[in-house]
Amino acid sequence: MIDSFLSYLGSTVPPANAGNQLWVLIYVLIIFAAVSLTVMWLINWVERKALAHFQVRLGPMRVGPHGLLQPFADALKLMLKEDIIPDQADKAVFWFAPVIGLLAAFTVYIVIPFGPSQAVSDMNIGILFMLGVSSLGVLGIVTAGWASNSHYPLMGALRSSAQMVSYEVAMGLAVVSAILMTSLNPSGTGTLSMIGIVEAQQQQGIWFLFKFFPLGLIAFVIFAIAMVAETNRAPFDLPEAESELTAGFHTEYSGLRWSLFMLAEYAAMMAVSSIAVTMWLGGWLRPFPNLMHGPTWDFIFSLFPGLSFVAFAAFAFIGTVRMPKHSYFKIQTVGLGIFGLVLAFIALILLVISIGGYVAQAHATTGPSPTGLLKALATFNEGIGYVYWFLLKVTIFMYLFIWYRATWPRYRFDQLMKIGWKVMLPVSLGALIATAIVGVIVK
Amino acid sequence: MNPAINVGAAPVATPWFFYGLAAAAVISGLLVITRRNAVHSALALIVTLLSVAGLYLMLYAPFVAGVQIIVYAGGIMVLFLFVIMLVNIERVSKERQFNRIWPIGLLASCALLALFLSAFKKGKSLFPDRIIPLPEATNTQGIAAMLYGEAGKMGQYTFTFEIASLLLLVAILGAVIMTKKKI
16 A cells, blocks of 8 residues: 555656556545535635625624634534425435535546646546536436426526536537647647646647637637536526525525535536636646746746745734734634734745755756655645646636626526527637638648 | 456456446336336436446447537436426326337347347357457547548548438428427
């Protein structure tokens, strides 16, 4: 066991491709824990705070400093709540529906490339697998709506299935036009592998967003709209439109089972954002890897993860100083100060790692390649850089989802269908054909 | 399993995976035809389709497996469920399940069983003695080369493939015309 643990270290391929089942398990557990915690804590908190500030409210302020611990209180509440199953519901299907959604949302994470080797698996059919499995998520919604044996959930489920099947078409066509661009590689063949797609952008020296301007941009915009519809988020959140359908497909759900739906929805949002980042925004690549290369630029960009944590820590300390000076707020002030210290400590570690990586690189250029601690630091530095840039891009998308929700009113269902079939489908088809023509001409 | 194709990474797919997937496919296939509730049947059919996708993966055909998931499990079955949910389940579940043409069905399934048995008896001689060398890494590209041909040349199946797509197009147009009286 220790042998198989050590033998993978320093490998340049994902663990599933190296055939190392132990590391596959480790990666899966890390991703599952990280995604669950991010969804439950960070995104939940950011969404509530951001929406509140959009509407000139304060948002959660009581549980923990600035409501930082509110999500944990909510999670506890949801777990302790009574789990009601309606008498006339189809019990087995009702019970299983949230699990289907959750399984579909989390299964796609095994092909998401957080870095060239920071993925569970590099499948030959990566993007096909992602689109296929994420399209299974609708089954969870449909079965939930039907099994509730109630009118509003059924309406929500019908809307959801119609909406997702329609927008999947435009989404798929947009993805195909990005895949076409990978075939312009020097090797001459395209690829469906998620890692291969990012590497194609590196080899061609351009994000596919800017390739064949504006064709790449059009495909990206189509995808960015379709992915909001695919995840049932505002302004396309008709399956759970509260003004018409109470809560749509999850009206009859309560407690833990309801929270599983929320977890699945946010996990799916992160998954589709990762597709967009991989296909059009260069995945794990940092900005300008070809233009600004060399040890100095590498060092400057490797400081970013540490510096962002310095910024977080600074925010926490400012918050500590600005806390009301009353004995009621003493615990909160101390807690926020400790939280700031933890963030500052993480920042320190990250900065040390990036400096260590720089030193290792300097050693490698002058003398023999470094060993031991320096080599480990250099490897860590690289890995953290990849994951950081990938997650930063995904974070931007997650913020956009929240921003949309606060900004745009909901569509009517006929408008939604009209946009999907009469605008997005022709435009994406046109972009696909134009990309193919330009690609043939350029080649 | 043929050891010749297990080159490179250590194989995860053992015969037990085949037994598991095959059992899931058969059991859920039986559920499809025995459940009275149409939604339960549809859900069981999804399990069957997914297990078959797993079997494709075991046969080193990842592209076919991916398409199976997207088209059947993700697309067609959602439409199935969409339609079934509009049907009054309670009335349907009280109707007689078996209709008058069951002898014909029995005959057809007996014929199929005989075919399977004869294939099982003849065994090896029916199949190529070697697995066609389409390695997993270039499987998708291999399919593309067969369907569309290498650069400048027509592929082995380009013509038949295009004919099939024309057939689908006709079906789509027919569906549109049937639903819309006035175009």
